[in-house]
Amino acid sequence: MAGCFVQKRIQKEILTLKNSPPPGMKLCDDSLSSPGQFMVEVKGAEGTLFAGEEFKLLFKFGQSYPFDSPQVTFVGNQIPVHPHVYSNGHICLSILTEDWSPALSAESVCLSIISMLSSCSEKKRPPDNAFYIRTCSKNPKNTKWWFHDDKV
Amino acid sequence: MTREIYFERLGASEEQWLSVKPGEKITFGRSVTNRIRLYSEFVSREHAVIEQTNGNIYITDLKSLNGIHVNEVKIKTNIKHQLKVGDKVEIGKPLDCEEWKHLKLCDRFVYEVKEDEVNNLLKRPVMAKVHKSLFSVKQHQERTKMVGIKRKQENVEVASTKPELINILHQPKTEVKLITNNDVSDQDKDVKTQEEKPQHPNGVLLNDNYVAFVKNSTFRKLTRLEKQLEMQREESAKEKQNLEDEFRRRENMLKSELLKYEQLAKENNDTNTKDQLVRKEAELSNLLKEMKEKEKLENEKVAKNEELLRDKEQQLRDEMMKEKVLAQQREKDAAMAAQREAEELAKKHVVGKLEEELQCIICSELFVKSTTLNCSHTFCQFCIDGWLKKKNKVCPVCRAEVTSRNHSLVLDNYIEAAIAEMSPELQERRKMLITERKNAEAALKDPPKPIRKRKRKR
Numbered sequence: 001m002a003g004c005f006v007q008k009r010i011q012k013e014i015l016t017l018k019n020s021p022p023p024g025m026k027l028c029d030d031s032l033s034s035p036g037q038f039m040v041e042v043k044g045a046e047g048t049l050f051a052g053e054e055f056k057l058l059f060k061f062g063q064s065y066p067f068d069s070p071q072v073t074f075v076g077n078q079i080p081v082h083p084h085v086y087s088n089g090h091i092c093l094s095i096l097t098e099d100w101s102p103a104l105s106a107e108s109v110c111l112s113i114i115s116m117l118s119s120c121s122e123k124k125r126p127p128d129n130a131f132y133i134r135t136c137s138k139n140p141k142n143t144k145w146w147f148h149d150d151k152v
Numbered sequence: 153m154t155r156e157i158y159f160e161r162l163g164a165s166e167e168q169w170l171s172v173k174p175g176e177k178i179t180f181g182r183s184v185t186n187r188i189r190l191y192s193e194f195v196s197r198e199h200a201v202i203e204q205t206n207g208n209i210y211i212t213d214l215k216s217l218n219g220i221h222v223n224e225v226k227i228k229t230n231i232k233h234q235l236k237v238g239d240k241v242e243i244g245k246p247l248d249c250e251e252w253k254h255l256k257l258c259d260r261f262v263y264e265v266k267e268d269e270v271n272n273l274l275k276r277p278v279m280a281k282v283h284k285s286l287f288s289v290k291q292h293q294e295r296t297k298m299v300g301i302k303r304k305q306e307n308v309e310v311a312s313t314k315p316e317l318i319n320i321l322h323q324p325k326t327e328v329k330l331i332t333n334n335d336v337s338d339q340d341k342d343v344k345t346q347e348e349k350p351q352h353p354n355g356v357l358l359n360d361n362y363v364a365f366v367k368n369s370t371f372r373k374l375t376r377l378e379k380q381l382e383m384q385r386e387e388s389a390k391e392k393q394n395l396e397d398e399f400r401r402r403e404n405m406l407k408s409e410l411l412k413y414e415q416l417a418k419e420n421n422d423t424n425t426k427d428q429l430v431r432k433e434a435e436l437s438n439l440l441k442e443m444k445e446k447e448k449l450e451n452e453k454v455a456k457n458e459e460l461l462r463d464k465e466q467q468l469r470d471e472m473m474k475e476k477v478l479a480q481q482r483e484k485d486a487a488m489a490a491q492r493e494a495e496e497l498a499k500k501h502v503v504g505k506l507e508e509e510l511q512c513i514i515c516s517e518l519f520v521k522s523t524t525l526n527c528s529h530t531f532c533q534f535c536i537d538g539w540l541k542k543k544n545k546v547c548p549v550c551r552a553e554v555t556s557r558n559h560s561l562v563l564d565n566y567i568e569a570a571i572a573e574m575s576p577e578l579q580e581r582r583k584m585l586i587t588e589r590k591n592a593e594a595a596l597k598d599p600p601k602p603i604r605k606r607k608r609k610r
């Protein structure tokens with residue numbers, strides 16, 4: 001079973017996040033109850049536009065993980081206002097789709113997202129936000145992303 | 153006036169005498185059974201016998217080791233040698249012994265054949281039963297310790313150690329070390345320093361030191377015991393000597409009285425004197441009987457004591473052996489425990505390293521069928537194949553385009569060998585994992601163009 005196959009891998013990722021999380025990241029213990037998914041609390045880095053803000057990222061691991069990327073979205077009341085983050089929590093990040101590699105992990109995804117937030121110079125929604133949230137599927141992985149300019 | 157031929161020991165403090173009656177055999181030797189016991193290791197157990205036949209005195213060498221010298225000439229063994237008045241007889245003079253020449257007469261066993269009137273003789277004490285040599289006694293003490301060591305080394309009985317003894321005396325610097333009192337105290341020091349030495353974490357004294365410690369403590373007990381044995385021997389010899397001296401004095405007194413009465417009886421021929429003579433004779437024979445009895449008792453006592461001490465000695469030796477075996481066993485156990493510990497540690501270390509270095513980044517398991525790409529990054533065959541079925545044919549780590557993938561047999565063998573050293577649970581888990589992969593591979597046995605299919609599905 002593919003689920004069986006990824007067991008150790010996901011377990012190890014959870015352990016790493018639990019025991020030695022990178023700064024600004026915290027695994028939500030109460031999110032571990034449902035299998036195949038967990039939540040991570042992310043803090044905006046000091047000295048950036050998101051300093052002092054806290055967001056929740058939901059990781060969902062499919063049957064083909066880690067060959068396929070996990071499904072990662074911001075959840076809860078706090079969705080960062082960012083040109084690559086839609087108001088429904090979907091994130092436009094290449095490593096979550098085209099550039100995914102099984103060598104990446106939940107931790108490296110979190111780090112990428114923090115770095116994405118940190119490099120933001122202006123708090124605003126993507127220009128197509130209104131259209132996107134009306135038309136997109138629930139799973140951001142089904143979106144054919146037209147990647148925004150990386151230098152936002 | 154009757155004259156009598158007698159023997160006198162030269163160098164003795166008193167002019168003691170010993171005469172030989174017709175038919176009487178007077179034996180000389182080291183063992184207790186001799187009439188005259190010569191207390192020296194240069195004297196054989198049964199060394200010489202003196203007897204009188206037809207008024208002639210003869211001495212015979214009973215095949216002794218160091219022989220008998222008459223007027224400085226060694227006599228033949230096992231043949232009666234006639235002695236005449238004025239002869240000087242030496243018993244137990246070792247051959248080629250330089251030291252011997254410088255010894256005082258009292259430390260040698262030299263007897264002169266003399267003749268004197270019986271009346272004169274009776275005024276003097278009879279020859280003592282035990283003759284000592286200061287030289288011999290000193291050497292003898294060392295010998296006892298020596299023999300102790302020898303016996304320990306070779307497990308031989310002391311019974312006839314004559315040849316060794318001569319060697320020891322003549323070449324004091326042979327490989328066998330004489331143990332003097334100084335040596336013993338040195339050993340005490342050794343023991344102390346060893347006790348101060350660090351102990352093994354398991355509480356066992358380190359190797360040789362421990363054995364040496366045990367050996368030394370028991371060895372000291374042994375030395376003490378041997379000293380005790382020696383002292384006891386000396387003591388009983390002294391006691392016997394005293395006992396005998398007293399008897400001799402009484403015997404002499406009776407004899408002289410007897411002689412007096414004999415003469416009186418001859419002169420007067422009166423019955424009263426004769427009665428007294430008979431009484432005195434009876435008294436004398438009683439005395440002799442009593443003496444023999446006492447001597448027998450004393451001998452028995454000594455023999456019993458010696459046996460007791462020997463038993464104790466044997467016991468100590470057995471104990472020493474047991475202690476040694478025990479110490480060796482303990483040493484072995486400690487060494488084995490240490491080795492096991494080291495192995496365990498090494499195993500843990502290897503396993504830890506293995507987990508770090510030989511883990512597939514895709515599945516977080518130790519590689520199953522390790523497969524190395526052209527970029528040198530390695531994955532499980534199942535994992536990398538699963539990834540390469542996707543549209544991106546790039547290395548998950550470095551994103552280099554995949555042009556080749558090779559199976560790494562060395563890695564596989566190494567991992568299998570390492571897993572064989574792990575706990576049974578881990579081995580079981582590994583087995584399950586491999587079967588799982590096999591099944592999964594079989595299920596996906598259509599690798600050529602899966603990418604397009606999946607695309608269409610999307």
Ligand SMILES: [Zn+2]
Nearest residue numbers: 512515532535
């Ligand atoms: Zn793998």
Ligand SMILES: [Zn+2]
Nearest residue numbers: 527529547550
């Ligand atoms: Zn690579």
